[in-house]
Amino acid sequence: MPDRNDAARERYHHGDLRAALLDAAEEELRLHGVEGFTLRGCARRAGVSHAAPAHHFGDARGLLTALAALGYRRFVAAQERRKQAEGAQGAGRLVAAGLGYVDFARAHPALFRLIFASDRPDQDDPELCAAGEAAFAALQADVQAALGPQEAAGAEGRALLQAAWAMAHGIADLVVAGRLPFLPEGDAAGAEAMLRAMMARSLGAALAPPARPS
Amino acid sequence: MPDRNDAARERYHHGDLRAALLDAAEEELRLHGVEGFTLRGCARRAGVSHAAPAHHFGDARGLLTALAALGYRRFVAAQERRKQAEGAQGAGRLVAAGLGYVDFARAHPALFRLIFASDRPDQDDPELCAAGEAAFAALQADVQAALGPQEAAGAEGRALLQAAWAMAHGIADLVVAGRLPFLPEGDAAGAEAMLRAMMARSLGAALAPPARPS
DNA sequence: GCAAGAATATTGACATCGGCAAGATCACCC
């Protein structure tokens, strides 16, 4: 194994082309969007021939599926980061998760669309399915934190889960599309307060059940 | 003008190729999605050569832009239909509009994605801009109906508008993606009740301001 | 050590796509 780190790109065998292609694909996606994504462009960016990706991903769909799965895991991580950073408890975890949802969409708009609004990834792929199920499980756990295991399993739990999810998703998708009209551009704190208020609204009475009714 | 209705497809000049191409494009979009959309496929479906669309729409983007504008107007009409069918008043108009929003997304998923989640239409196109502004104006009018012109112009009006929009959009986009887990498939009335409850949740206190607090 | 086979990457080919240019056909107007 004669050091393959610096001289990797000069050799016939790349060394870690799979990871390099995922990096290249992410950058291509960022620059050109899902609809301008090109397998040959990825290969060029990674410095290999146009047919090289096939050995690692099969076809373009395979590469985009792997990228979507990778992005999905980062999406869950962004929500987790928010929850931990805020030390959120109870229903506050749902609010924090929603803000993390939007964080991810703003940071990686093309990846967000690849995951949620594209037919190109293979939704039956086991890795992608697992990533999606992990995201759903985290959401269910947050609903439990908000309502307790008893309520969370019932109709109110389902309603809360769907409402929080739909609100977060709607905000995120509209932000990516540049269609949230009153979101302040320069004012990060103001924007955050607005998003927080929108999330809180979707939670309804769940936000402060043990407190007095104001 | 020797009757051009039945024999139109046999002639060198089509007669109304622009409209025929829009029909063909809608069907192609429905079948293959935005990402599988093909200008040549549209031309084939309309029974003309592959270069014919250029004379009416310039390029593929032009055709998709015109289709998006057309779809946007239908999208507004779907919301209007709901509001009238329910005879909705006050904040109920926002709920009805949200249900119309979802109606459209379910009936025309690919068109919905073309409008809200695609970079291919030209968002600076005057016709498309006008359609978008009409949709926004209708939403503003519904907020006025819910809060009155006074409140609607203030911060609460902006918050209500964005919350209702984001909730409706989130539901619609998740439905199109097949990701609303608890939406009953066969039970139309149950599904409608669930969507209605989600919309109502996003409106917060605005739903029944003149009534007693239950 | 080293040869055989597997893994990895390249080259070349093909069908299809979007867009352009040149030519054919038709409608309309004076």
Next chain:
DNA sequence: GGGTGATCTTGCCGATGTCAATATTCTTGC
């Protein structure tokens, strides 16, 4: 009824995704 502009076709080009054939390198067994 002839000309002019609009409409449509044909042919072409570069780019793309995928496949087959080939070249290079790694690994494994002996």
